[in-house]
Amino acid sequence: MPAYYATRRMTGTSSSNTWARNRNDVRHSSKIILGPVSHTITIVLIVLLTGLIFLTQSTKVTNYDVEIAKVDDEIVNLEAQRDALAVENAKITAAAADEDKNQVATTMVDANSADFVKE
Amino acid sequence: MFMSRRSRYLLMQVVVLAAFFVAVVRLFLVQIVDHRKYVDAASEMRVSKYSLIAKRGEVYMMDGQNATTPVIMNERTWLIFVDPSYVEDKDQVQAQLTNILGEQMITTWDKVWRDMTSGYVEVAKHVNYETVTKVKEASLRGVGQKETWRRVYPAGKLGAQLLGFINAEGVGTGLEGSLNDRLSGENGMLKTVTDVNQIPLSIGDENVEIPAKDGENIVLTVDENIQRKIEKILKNRMKNNSAITAASAIVVNPNNGKIMAMANYPTYSPEEYYKVKDASLFINRVAESPYEPASVCKTFTYAAAINEGVLRPDDTYYNKGYTYVEDRKMQNALTNTALGQITFRTALDYSFNTGSIEALRRLGGGSITKAARVKLYNYLTNNFGLGKRTGIEIYDAPGIIISPEEDEGNAVRYANMTFGQGMNLTMVQVAAAFSSLVNGGKYYEPTIIAGEMKKGAFYKNDDKQAVRRTVSEATSAQMRSMLEEVRTKEVPRSGDKVGYKIGIKTGTSETYDASGKYTSDVTIASVIGYGRTKKSESLPDYVVMVRLDGNSLLWGSLDAVPVFTEISNYLLEYLRIEPVK
Structure with missing residues (x-):
């Protein structure tokens, strides 16, 4: 039998130790034993890794925000251009209307065709 | 003198405990007592608040039956400011901004640099997109820009008094003032964590966004083409008659x-209202300037009498050219015309x-x-809605x-009121009342709003119902017959298009001289009328009222009627009213 496991039943010293009857019969123990320095280094590494993950993710979000801000800026610029064009269009249309060249004015039918009417 | 080892140990314990106690107390103060203060300070450092500016509603006029055309729009502009405390290179900022802004600078550089600790100096307002882009591209430290809006009137002076303007203090005239609540909308708010470049970040749980609620885009009932035509007619009329100092007209359905x-x-340009030196130009005389419309009001007197059953158009009375009311002699303008027994039709004709x-x-x-x-007072005020606000927007x-219950409401005043003196009315009131007189007797509150523009689509309001x-x-039919006779008999109708029925009533109002007495030397000429097809059962399609203020004697029949005729003939064509044999 290998030295690194033992049956618990064999550890009983009293006939009253029947509580262990349904427990695992085998206990494994590692051949590698970590000391306090190794433990500390491991924990520090885990903390650093977690921090790194947090930083990369939060930076990623921030990067998206910067991209969103750029897109928003672009939207504002495009809207400004659209508004300026709409105003220019309205001014040109109004100027044309002033010259009686707008759509309604040009499609008007002269009612003088009623000249045949006699009272 | 030397302390025992035990004493030193105890002392050390006390010192350590005391230090620990101080640290605990300090932590308590910071974390518990001043908790809110430090949370707020931290929040202030990383959280920014922005006001989301609501877009002011635009205003449209009708362009025919269903099309619309914008008459007040918004132009996105920017305000350029300098924060001297952040500026590193004054010469560079000054040189580049001067080059970019040029004439748009609203201050001098001496004033900008006067106080280097000052945090905000505006250097240009309402610069356009191209200019602000150049400012942004220059990347000048200490120079910033803020988005603003400017009202633009693409049709220029068209409907200036009706549309009005809104000044820097937010006080408006015309529609801009009266519909301000509907046009202005509600500003929103953005509270967000920002980075060092003030870029909003979505991290944190303190971000709040309340979107701005834009103002309503209002569509007016006013037709741009009719409005433009009438303004041209008024302008030409004034150009050809120097006695006319001001002209106004209203067209109602x-x-x-x-x-x-x-x-x-x-008129004036609302976009450059600040250049106007005579503030009376801002007044919409059609609605805001009451006057004595004179003989135009005879229609209301006759309508009341006919409706009460005490008078018929063909009834007669004896016309001496004058009559006495108490001790006052009141006479006709034409004192020697049609003397003797005449009908009321004839009386209205002359x-x-x-x-x-x-x-x-x-x-x-x-x-x-x-x-x-x-009875007359009730008809004028309760039925016709004269002498009170009409409900227009x-x-x-x-x-x-003046009520007959008042001392001034005596027989002389009421005799004067029968021909439109001794009371002040607006053209809107008279036009709305006259409309009811000729449309079959239904009074509609005048309205200027046709609907709303949402996402480029026009949503029409339902037509208003008659209120009384x-x-x-x-009575209405009899009034139409009398008014159409006025047009055919008293005034030559050579100017009317053939195939229609036109009814009118003129008025020539005396004005007050310096001593407060009526004078016939300076008058206001008015005319109100309508047009319809010749079918006997047809109702008028439009009502037109014209008012000409003069600096000498103007006549309703001679001066105002030609303006009416020109407008009326245009409307007959524009509204495509069918002529009938």
Whole structure:
């Protein structure tokens, strides 16, 4: 039998130790034993890794925000251009209307065709 | 002198405990007592608040039956400011901004650099997109830009007094003022964590966004083409007659109360309102300037008498050219015309004051009793809505009609009121009341709003319903026949298009001289009328009222009627009203 496991039943010293009857019969123990320095280094590494993950993710979000801000800026610029064009269009249309060249004015039918009417 | 080892140990314990106690107390103060203070300070450092500016609603006019055209728009502009405390290179900022902004600079550089600790100096307002882009591209430290809006009037001076403007303090005239609540919308708010470049970040749980609620885009009932035509007509008329100092006109659809045009001349450019030196140009005289419309009001007197059953158009009375009311002699403008027994039609044709006074007498059973005055007062105010605000959505003056219960509401005043003196009315009131007189007796509150523009689509309001009956249909029909006779007999109708029925009534109002007495030397000429097809059962398609203020004697029939005729003939064509043989 290998030295690194033992049956618990064999550890009983009293006939009253029947509580262990349904427990695992085998206990494994590692051949590698970590000391306090190794433990500390491991924990520090885990903390650093977690921090790194947090930083990369939060930076990623921030990067998206910067991209969103750029897109928003672009939207504002495009809207400004659209508004300026709409105003220019309205001014040109109004100027044309002033010259009686707008759509309604040009499609008007002269009612003088009623000249045949006699009272 | 030396402390024992045990004592030193105890002392050390006390010192350590005391230090620990101090640290605990300090932590308690910071974390518990001043918790809110430090949380707020931290929040202030990383959280920014922005006001989300609501877009002011645009205003449109009708362009035909269903199309619309913008008459007030918004232009996105920017304000450029300098924060001297952040500026590193003054010369560079000054040189580059001077080059980019040029004439748009609203201050001098001496003023900008006067206080280097100052945090905010505006250097240019309402710069356009191209200019602000150049400023941004220059990447000047200490120079910033803020988005703003500017009202633009693409149609220039069109409908200036009706549309109005809103000044820097947010006080508006015309529609801009009266509809400010609907146009202005509600600003929103953005509270967000930002980075060092003030870019909003989505991290954190303190971000709040309340979107701005933009103002309504309002569509007016006013038709741009009619408005433009009428303004041209008024302008030309004033150009050809130097005696006219101001001209106004209103066109109403008598069958629903919709205002089709509301014009004033002389006018101004709302975009450059600050250049106007005469503030009276801002007044929409059609709605805000009450006056004595004179003989135009005879129509209301006759309508009241006919509706009460005390007078028929073909009834007669004896016309002496004058009549006495108490001790006052009141005479006709044409004192020697059509003397003797004449019909009330004839009296209206010649606009005899004696005829309208006789109508008032008949309301009182033969004399101007208090009962007669009360009847006329009720008709004028309760039925026709004169002397009070009409309910139109723009600023309108109430005007004045003296009650017969007051001392001044005596027989002489009421005799004067029968031909439109001794009371102040606005053109909107008269046009709305006259509409009811000729449309079958239904009074519609005049309205200027046709609907709303949402995402580029026009949503029409339902037509308003008549709010009351002013006279019976029979009375209305009799009034139409009288008014159409006025047009055919008293005024030459050579200018009218053939195939239509036109009814009018003119008015020539005396004005007050320096001593407060009526003078005929300076008058206001008015005319109100309508047009319809010749079918007997047809109702008028439009009502037009014209007012010409003069610096000498102007006549309703000679000066105002030609303006009416020109407008009326245009409307007959524009509205495509079918001529009938």
